[in-house]
Amino acid sequence: MIETRGLTKRYGEAVVVDNVSVRIPRAGVTSIIGPNGAGKSTFLSLISRLTPPTSGAVTIDGTNIASVQGRHLAKLLSILRQDNHFSVRLTVSDLVAFGRYPYSRGHLTPEDHQQVDKALAYLGIAGLKARYVDELSGGQRQRVFLAMVLCQDTDYLLLDEPLNSLDIKHAAITMQLLRRAADELDKTIVTVLHDINFAAAHSDRVIGMKDGRIFCDGRPDDVFTTDCLSNLFEMEMSIQVWQKQTIINYFGPSRRD
Numbered sequence: 237m238i239e240t241r242g243l244t245k246r247y248g249e250a251v252v253v254d255n256v257s258v259r260i261p262r263a264g265v266t267s268i269i270g271p272n273g274a275g276k277s278t279f280l281s282l283i284s285r286l287t288p289p290t291s292g293a294v295t296i297d298g299t300n301i302a303s304v305q306g307r308h309l310a311k312l313l314s315i316l317r318q319d320n321h322f323s324v325r326l327t328v329s330d331l332v333a334f335g336r337y338p339y340s341r342g343h344l345t346p347e348d349h350q351q352v353d354k355a356l357a358y359l360g361i362a363g364l365k366a367r368y369v370d371e372l373s374g375g376q377r378q379r380v381f382l383a384m385v386l387c388q389d390t391d392y393l394l395l396d397e398p399l400n401s402l403d404i405k406h407a408a409i410t411m412q413l414l415r416r417a418a419d420e421l422d423k424t425i426v427t428v429l430h431d432i433n434f435a436a437a438h439s440d441r442v443i444g445m446k447d448g449r450i451f452c453d454g455r456p457d458d459v460f461t462t463d464c465l466s467n468l469f470e471m472e473m474s475i476q477v478w479q480k481q482t483i484i485n486y487f488g489p490s491r492r493d
Contacts, residue, residue, distance in 0.1 A: 237261050238283060238392065238426070243292035245278055252278045254448035255292070262297075262391070264440035265418050265425045269432055269459075271469055275448040276428045277318065277396050283426070284315040284394050296392065310338035313392035314385045318400065320377075328364045328372075328380050332356060335387030355387035359413060374401030379410065386417065393417075395427040399434065407431070411438045436460050436482040444468045460484060 238260040245253040253275045260266050268276045281287040283294050285301050294301050296312060304312070314335070332355055336348040356362045359379050369377060378401045385393055398414070399407040415438045417423045429435045435442055435456070442459040444452040451468050452459050459465075460482050465473045474485045 237297060238424070239295045240283065241293050241295075243279070243282055243294065244290045245275075245282060245287065246290045252448055253282060253289075256448075256450055257292075258443065258450060258453065260424070260426060260441070262424050263418065263422055265415060265427065265438055266441045266443065267435035267439040268426065268428045268443045268445060269430075269435055269468075270445035270451065274445040276445050279445065280315070280394050280396050280426065280428055281317075284313060285309060286315065286317075307338050310388065310390075312390055313394060314388040314390040315394040316381055316385045316396060316398055318396050320381050326369050328356070328361070328367050328369060328383075331369050331380055332384045332387050335384040335389075338388065351387050351389060355383040358386060358417075359383045360409070375403060375406050378402055379406070382410065391422075392424045392426070395425065397428050397430065399429065399431060407434065414438065432460070432465070432484050432486075436484060456482065 239258070241257050243253055243256045244251065256279060268279065270276055278287060282289050285294070301309060329352060332352050333344060333348065335355070336344060336351060340348050353362065353365075356365055359382055361376065361379050361383060364372065364376060364380065369380060372380065378398070382395075382398060385395070395414070399410060402410060411434050414425055414427070418425050439456050442452075442454065442456050443450060444459055444464070446468055452464050460475060462473060462475050465475075465484060469486070471486060476483045476485065
């Protein structure tokens with residue numbers, strides 16, 4: 237379980253994450269939604285210890301992450317950030333192998349190579365193994381970075397907007413794969429999503445953030461209501477259920493010539 241207690245991050249006078257206390261249970265998919273500037277990415281960065289908090293604490297399975305050595309923390313949780321850039325030219329296989337660094341320290345074993353192949357196959361991109369990352373489309377690169385995170389083989393996966401650069405088809409496939417990883421591999425996936433319909437379709441739990449605070453928190457049926465979403469995003473929304481699936485409409489009335 238991930239637990240935050242009074243987690244706060246300030247930059248000068250600006251409070252980006254404001255006294256957040258929340259528990260995220262093991263296993264399943266937890267989606268963090270909310271408007272731009274709500275503090276979602278910073279919150280995820282604080283949980284992963286990429287950003288130091290101004291105050292408060294994060295514990296994982298009862299252990300304060302501030303006291304955990306970096307190598308051991310990297311075996312417990314992995315994170316996919318929004319800004320993934322490499323200045324060196326790498327093949328897909330080489331990049332994904334970075335996920336094995338906490339185990340092999342750069343000296344890959346047969347087990348490491350097996351984990352690389354397993355992650356590529358799981359995401360359906362084994363055929364890209366020998367390609368150079370800079371030759372790939374944006375959507376392909378995003379899936380390669382996901383493979384690197386999966387290859388790290390941690391219990392907790394923190395994903396900051398994993399659907400970036402993906403078209404509708406590959407975004408849907410990616411969310412299905414994340415759902416499958418949670419169910420079949422017993423992973424705990426915490427992801428920031430802008431597409432609230434994907435969050436409604438695949439989440440066990442949804443946390444809505446606004447102005448650096450928790451605005452709503454619960455099962456999808458509790459969060460995805462007209463009142464909650466309209467107040468969270470400050471715009472009119474409507475909810476429909478089609479074939480037992482919640483669909484959120486935020487386009488407003490259609491206009492016809």
